[in-house]
Amino acid sequence: MKSRFFWHAVILGLLFLPGLPVIAEDLLMARVPMTFPEAMLKLQSTLKKYNHTLSRVQRVDIGLTAKGYKTDKYRIVFYGQADEIRQLADEYPQLIPYLPHKIAIFAEEEETMLVAVNPEMLFQADDPNLQAIMKKWHNDLQLIFKDMRQE
């Protein structure tokens, strides 16, 4: 008897634990109400805030401009936690092309756009361990995007 009530209570509590809503979006997008240079700085500090290391910034616009194409500011920001990335690449090689994590950041006039893929949609795995990893990866992205939208 006791255990039944107990588990009901726990399960109910868990079900409605506050957290970010689970929305099955394929892509995460955010419009950052800042110019590109401001948004870039803020992204760097936001990644740090969530304990991620920025490993590299790929300057897509510079490459294009050098080849004579016109483009607005466009970068890809790579980030992660060294141990986590090493472990993921080791245990789940199918993730390798998507590691380290990345966010595209580009100017749209006076504002800046962020785009990242929702890993939970990309890898719909049965493996509960992998599911948990994807959930964390997605959750971190949601937190980063939320901060970037200045909410």
Added chain:
Amino acid sequence: MLCRALLLLGLSITAITSQAAASKSGEELYRQHCAACHGYDGNGGVGVPLTLPDFQYSVTNNYLKATIRHGRPGRVMPAFPSLSNADIKALVKYIRRWAPGKPFRYPVTPVLGDAKHGQQLYQQHCMACHGPLGEGGKGTGLTFSRPRDLPIIAPALNNPGFLKAASDQFIKATLMNGREGTPMVSFLKQGLKEQDINDLVVYVRSFEQNPLPKEQKPLEAKEATIAFESSYDLKTTIANLKDAAIGNNFIIIREQTLDEGLVEAGKENPQQHIIYFCNFGFLNQALAIDPRVGLFLPCRITVVEKDGKVMVYALNPSRLSPLFNNSELNKLCHEMNDTYVSIIEDATL
């Protein structure tokens, strides 16, 4: 006792947090899910403007709800299957703040007319903007893709999401009144008769019967990763891949380890090696169609040696077009797919 207390605790947490979830305001939802494309002020961007009075007063709440729920498959506007009905209601309420007042209500009667004549009129008056099959203009909204010949790109009319959301009478009202402030003018003022407009509505409705042409269909989702085992050692595989990329008109732009920048310099793992290569003409073309694909460009192949095996990994471009919900990317994704496979096969077999 204990279990009662726990049950109550559980219930009260439930009550508190579900209240919190329900109180997620329309504004919050809009900022999170819509503003990236339609702008914080609703004036449009990747998506069309949502603020224009002629738009607001001509659409019903059901049209807005259905559009959010089903999106516009293959036309960038995502479907939101996992938003609750309450969320969608809150969103609609928020969108309605931009034009207070009562939206138009339509009779549910279907519009009757002559589809053949409608087709002729369509070719004369609509095709230039909405495309020969009603597939919409190239690009979307206000800012998506270049070059742009209209301030707002005409939406797709043969889109299953649009046809599901739009009633006959709504389409008719749009044609009769036009939308001031957009390239969509009133065709009554252009000299068409009401019966002509009825014929056009019947023709637009008939798009429902035609299956979407292949190039407009969203691609089926596949495995996210392409993986090949190489028959060579790490060094040879890397050299082969570079040769093969160059042979396919790419420039090698960068090589690095997977963990570069994450671990201390000198401590990187050389057995996970990334090669970046690019064809700038292709990159420019891809970004012009959908700037978001930069997320997966320039091209990248990763070579990994583990337990004496050499593996080659790349993302699967065919998986990307459905992710972006943009069928204009289909062709590009196929091309990219073929390129990856041919480079990797050249290098590993």
